[in-house]
Amino acid sequence: MCFRHGTRRAQVVCARCGRFACELCAVDAADEPLCAECFGHDVGLGGPGLRYVSHLVQYDSLCLWMVLLPALGLVTAGFTLFTAPFALALMLFHWRRPMSVLPRSALRRWLAVLMAGGVTLAWFGLLAWLIHRLVTEWMAA
Amino acid sequence: MAEASQRDPPRYRRLPGRWYGVATKASVWLAPDHLLVVERAWFVEHYWRLRLRDIESVVLQRTRAREIGAATAALVLAAGLALAPWPPAGLELRTALGGLAVAIGAMALVIELARGAGCAVTVRTRTTSVRVRAWSRRRAARRGMEQLCEAIAAVQPPLTAEQFAAERGTEADPEPVQPRPPALPPVAPPRAWAGTVAALLAVEGAVAAGALALEKIAFAFAPLAVTAILILIGAVNTLVKSMGRRAAELRQWAVAVIVYWGARGVAMYAIWLVAGWRESGQGDVPALWLGIWSWRSADVAVQALLGAIAAVSVLMAVLGGLAVHRAK
Structure with missing residues (x-):
C-alpha cells in the first residue's frame, strides 16, 4: 500500500x-x-x-543587496545593524541551495557572506567597545 | 523511467539576445534537448522549458519598439535642451540638470538606433505558447532563431513520404486542417508592475534625498526639478510603452502607474504632515500629489515642465481607468 x-x-x-x-x-x-x-x-x-523547477530564488544576490544597499547611504548605513546579520544567517541557511539552473559563479555567495560577516563583526565590535567603555566608566565612578 | 542521461545537469549555451527592464532581465538558453526561456524579476528567476522535439513554430512579429524607444529618448533630449540655457551661464543647477538630461537622452537615442528594429518572438508547441522576451530586436532574434532552428532540425528529422502518409492518415480520408487560434498570448514578466513602482519610487526618493543633502534646502528648487524630470521620463516611457503593447501588458503598466501615483500620494501626504506645511500654508495635497512641491518659487520653464507632468498624470489616470474598465 x-x-x-x-x-x-x-x-x-x-x-x-x-x-x-x-x-x-x-x-x-x-x-x-x-x-x-x-x-x-x-x-x-x-x-x-x-x-x-519553474523558478529559483537567488539568495546570494538578495543577501548581497541587503548589505550593500543600506551601506551606500550615510543615513541608512545604520540599518546594516539589522540587515547584515539577517543576510548572513539567510545566506548560510541557503548555502547549499542552487541559486540558478544556469551556470553561475560562487563569487556572489562568498562576497555576500564576507561582506555580511564583516559588517556584523564590525557592529558587534563597536557594541562590545561601547559596553566595555560604559562598564569601565561606571566602575571608575 | 527516463533515460540515464537525465541525471546529468544540462549544459546550456546562451543564445544571442537579452532584454533588460526595471529590475527584470530576460535571456534564452539552449540545451541539447530543450530551449530554456529565463526571466528574472528582482531576485527570482523564472524558467520556461520547451522541448525541441515539441516545438511546432517560432513566430516573429514586427513591433515598433525602436521607434517608440527613439521617440522617448528624443523627448528627453528635447526636454534637456529646453531646460539648459545656451550658452551655459556658469555652473548653475539648471545647466547641470539640462546637461544631464541631454546626455541621457542622446545616449539612449544612440543605443535605441544601434539596437535595430523591434520584434516579438513566440515559440509555440501543441499545448503552449511562450513569448521570448529576450528576442525583442530583430537582428539578435534572427541570429538566435538560426541557432534554434538548427538544433530543432537535428532532433526533428524531416518526415519521409511513408511517415508523412502515416502521420496524415490515408490519402482517401485526409484529416481536415484545424484552424489555429489567431492570437498569440504574450507572457508578461512576473510582477513587472510592482518592480516598476518600487524602482520609480526608489529613484525618485534617492535623487530627492541626494539633492536635499547637497543643497541643505528642504523642498526647494533642486529636488523639485530633478524629480520632475525623472517623473516625466518615467511617465512618458510608461505611456508610450502602454500604447504599443497588448491588453495584458497594458493592464500591467496601467496598474503600475495607478499604484505609483497612489503610493506617491501617500508619501507626499506624509511629508506634508511631517514637514509642517499644513501650518505654514505652503502647498496643498493635490499639488503635492502631482509632484508640484513649490509652485510659487518655480520659474517659467519649471512651471511648464510641471504643467506637462500634470497633463501626463491626468492622461495616465484616464488611460489606466480605461484599461481597467476594458479588462473587466
Missing part, C-alpha cells in the same frame, strides 16, 4: 527513503523512482530534479 494513500496500491519503492509510493505520489523525473518528498528535497540540493 502507498505510504501516503492507505487505500491505494503501491507502484514503486522510493530509491532514497524506501517508502512505497502509488502512481499519484511517484515521480519518475530522473532515472530512479522517487516519492514526492524526496523529489522536493532533491530539487533543493541541486539534484536531477533541478531540471523541472
